[in-house]
Amino acid sequence: MEKHEEQLAAIQEMRNLMDRASRFRSISGLSAMVAGLLAILCVVFVSQLTDVQLTESASFERMLGTKFATEVQLSFLVLLLISICFGIYLAARNAQATGQAAWDSVAKRLALHLAIPLVTGGVFSMLLAQLGLLGLIPASTLLFYGLALVNASHYTLDAVRLLGLVEIGLGLLATAIVPFGLVFWLTGFGLMHVGFGLYIYLKYERV
Numbered sequence: 001m002e003k004h005e006e007q008l009a010a011i012q013e014m015r016n017l018m019d020r021a022s023r024f025r026s027i028s029g030l031s032a033m034v035a036g037l038l039a040i041l042c043v044v045f046v047s048q049l050t051d052v053q054l055t056e057s058a059s060f061e062r063m064l065g066t067k068f069a070t071e072v073q074l075s076f077l078v079l080l081l082i083s084i085c086f087g088i089y090l091a092a093r094n095a096q097a098t099g100q101a102a103w104d105s106v107a108k109r110l111a112l113h114l115a116i117p118l119v120t121g122g123v124f125s126m127l128l129a130q131l132g133l134l135g136l137i138p139a140s141t142l143l144f145y146g147l148a149l150v151n152a153s154h155y156t157l158d159a160v161r162l163l164g165l166v167e168i169g170l171g172l173l174a175t176a177i178v179p180f181g182l183v184f185w186l187t188g189f190g191l192m193h194v195g196f197g198l199y200i201y202l203k204y205e206r207v
Contacts (some may be wrong), residue, residue: 019097024099027156028090029200034194042079043186046072054186057179060093090094094205136183142171143190146187157204163196 041120043054052059063072094105121144125137149164167188174184 003132026094026098027160027200028087028094029197029202031083031087031090032193032200034086034197036190036195036197038073038079038083039186039190039193042075043182043190049075054182055180058135059180060138060182060185063162063182064134071103095117106155107183110152113152113155116146117144117151120144121148135178135181136175138185139171139174141184142167142174144171145188146171157200159200163192164193 046063046068047053047059047069050063050068052062052066056062063069066072092103100177121141124144125140128134128136128140146164146167146169148161149167151164153164170184170188171179174181177184185186
């Protein structure tokens with residue numbers, strides 16, 4: 001009986017080792033929470049700047065239609081850059097703390113599977129802007145971001161797939177209810193990030 005249990009324990013240990021070797025488990029819940037809070041602050045800032053309320057119909061188009069259009073675009077761009085840089089920094093720090101290489105083959109595959117849908121979504125959103133379809137930009141960013149997370153979830157935590165599916169669902173809702181796309185965008189990039197980040201932090205990072 002003891003020999004059988006030892007064999008099962010050895011098999012389980014081998015599975016764990018294979019799982020760690022094939023998945024990047026150092027993503028930071030703290031960075032997700034920070035990104036979510038920054039998204040909320042960004043929307044609050046541009047709302048105050050443009051005097052357009054989030055819950056107003058076509059709020060995103062109206063924000064970009066004011067004299068502060070450049071400031072609005074820069075605010076979202078800065079949000080994106082800070083979130084990416086902070087996420088990379090904390091993921092690398094977590095990897096080093098657990099003895100995992102910050103830029104090994106698994107991390108490279110994760111980055112590639114994230115980048116393809118994200119870059120495609122970014123280009124698609126710029127094309128929508130050129131066509132004057134500003135109201136669809138929140139929906140498109142949610143959809144492509146969700147697809148990126150689902151695509152990359154094979155190389156990281158399983159919870160990432162669930163977040164990706166939620167983002168896709170919010171993107172579809174934002175497409176169906178275009179005038180309130182920014183509300184769904186804030187829900188996805190703000191509230192969902194805070195909740196997901198807290199879950200990851202409590203389950204995997206808190207000592």
